[in-house]
Ligand SMILES: Nc1nc2c(ncn2[C@@H]2O[C@H](COP(=O)(O)OP(=O)(O)O)[C@@H](O)[C@H]2O)c(=O)[nH]1
């Protein structure tokens with residue numbers, strides 16, 4: 001499933017980032033690499049950005065980018 | 074003479090570079106810019122034994138790709154200036170991701186010293202780091218530091234000195250650095266990417282090394298890795314290589330192979346390998362004591378990022394800031410105003426009547442004084458914003474506002490520049506640096522000027538207060554709101570036309586809340602305020618003198634004849650009035666006559682046909698002339714034009730009465746004029762900022778675009794308001 005399909009509170013493992021290029025590279029560099037575990041803390045009002053905890057820090061990511069990350073729960 | 078060694082202080086944003094920089098250099102530093110861009114550059118010195126370290130604070134980055142301006146600046150600095158040592162500041166609470174950048178410095182072939190900063194926070198979080206083990210596995214010396222109190226600074230400099238002593242460095246700057254590294258401890262290790270990739274990297278590196286001149290400039294292995302990462306900037310550099318074409322096609326083939334072998338893009342593969350290497354290194358060096366209660370940050374975020382409470386709280390904070398700014402700022406602002414008032418009075422006493430006195434009183438004190446009275450407001454506004462920024466609340470604001478801003482084609486990080494735009498356009502435009510995508514940056518830069526800056530406020534206050542005495546605050550509010558709506562509509566249109574393109578990633582760190590340090594906040598506020606004062610002292614001083622000159626010269630020759638005609642006329646029309654009243658009337662009429670005759674009056678007359686459809690008379694046309702250099706000058710120019718003497722504040726009663734007496738002015742014209750001021754191009758200093766942040770082409774675009782929009786907007790508002798306000 002995609003990261004955007006998970007629910008707040010979910011703990012997930014990253015399977016892969018689906019695209020390359022600038023966006024995919026940045027996602028990978030911020031820690032979304034195969035096997036990394038993350039925690040979906042909360043989403044913003046009206047399907048706004050997601051707060052994700054990964055590699056011991058928190059980051060914000062939009063839903064459209066979360067859609068590019070394949071994860072398993 | 075001490076030997077000078079250059080150090081680049083680099084690291085992730087918020088890792089504590091600036092704090093460490095201040096601890097290292099004390100007060101011996103200067104603030105500047107990197108060439109060609111307005112990314113701030115801090116430079117300072119630290120003496121250590123018989124060495125003098127020249128330290129440069131690089132912008133905070135996450136990686137050495139070339140996707141953002143900050144990254145390009147940092148990369149170019151490291152490649153072109155070749156500092157002797159890179160001190161990588163790492164956030165110990167977040168070591169894994171911070172090391173990701175550290176490895177890339179190592180690959181650049183410059184000796185790296187790692188500063189494990191925030192050790193106090195890491196300890197509180199139950200994170201223990203064995204720096205000896207880490208040094209051993211990565212081949213980089215690590216030192217524990219605390220940026221806020223300067224702990225570990227001495228050891229850090231010791232490590233830098235030790236690296237120099239190890240013979241790792243050639244004494245001569247600019248000498249070929251390729252020779253020394255083999256001997257040195259710190260490059261014995263370099264990130265290993267696994268056999269499959271290394272077997273591709275090796276031949277590529279050798280091929281790159283075949284051009285001596287090229288590999289002296291750019292580290293071959295680093296370029297090879299960048300090529301596998303599909304880095305456009307590195308590909309461009311290949312043009313300087315004798316075998317550029319061959320390397321390019323080989324790298325292309327290698328990327329295709331990696332992609333098919335690993336089943337994902339090669340740039341992702343490289344990133345994953347780097348993280349894999351880091352994992353291996355920290356497995357033993359880092360221990361996390363399990364458990365631990367939810368942090369204070371977590372508790373605060375439950376409120377500040379709450380679905381229902383977050384946004385209202387956020388608006389409450391903004392409302393509070395503006396309330397505080399204007400309520401607190403009023404008193405020092407009034408003090409400053411009366412100070413300049415007394416200064417004008419004093420000048421009138423000690424300087425004999427004539428041009429010189431007029432220049433000092435009307436030109437310089439009137440113009441610059443008006444600008445200085447805004448300083449208290451600016452200080453308070455920036456104080457609040459710096460505190461929000463340093464605590465980490467701004468990232469929460471981006472979380473809350475991104476959805477709405479994204480709908481208009483902006484970004485959660487556009488929010489801060491837009492908000493600063495209500496204070497002053499110059500720092501607001503400078504603040505767009507935090508936006509990583511150039512297109513989002515330009516969109517934000519073009520949206521900011523429609524936020525009514527502090528300098529537009531006196532114009533609104535004067536005109537709304539004069540022509541809408543009962544509803545003045547609502548009218549002023551309407552102007553602010555109108556600007557906000559316009560900026561959003563404008564952004565939608567621009568994003569669909571001139572700024573069209575795919576949107577970029579919104580991936581930003583959410584740092585934990587931190588107590589801001591007084592020193593940090595002070596430097597922020599001081600820097601911003603100083604740039605404002607500098608603007609007042611230079612651009613506005615010159616503009617004030619120029620405006621005084623064009624409103625004073627050329628002078629009519631037939632003044633005494635005119636005075637006699639006027640006196641005769643008034644003797645008849647004002648027969649019952651006293652002699653004094655008649656003299657005053659003559660003096661006022663003469664003043665107006667002089668202005669009409671002056672260069673400004675002529676300009677006003679020339680542009681009159683253009684602004685007539687908006688209902689502006691030539692006097693308003695004259696007032697528009699200086700508004701290009703600074704909006705607040707509209708008030709002082711109207712003051713001169715309506716002859717209210719030395720005192721020209723927006724609260725001035727005599728100016729209000731003079732404006733009301735002019736039959737050419739009425740509520741409708743006042744409203745239209747305010748709309749025009751709102752939309753028209755921002756002040757000269759802002760235009761200069763746009764030019765340096767976005768380039769000359771966007772500057773021209775902004776001026777033409779907002780000029781046209783101002784006219785059209787004012788015209789439409791006039792049409793709409795006509796039935797309500799009459800003529
Ligand atoms: N607890 C703690 N806070 C620190 C330390 N170093 C810096 N800070 C704080 O972290 C924040 C970011 O620091 P700054 O120097 O601006 O980071 P930069 O973005 O890398 O320049 C500031 O609020 C600092 O006061 C440290 O060693 N310990």
Ligand SMILES: [Mg+2]
Pocket residue numbers: 090091133
């Ligand atoms: Mg900094």
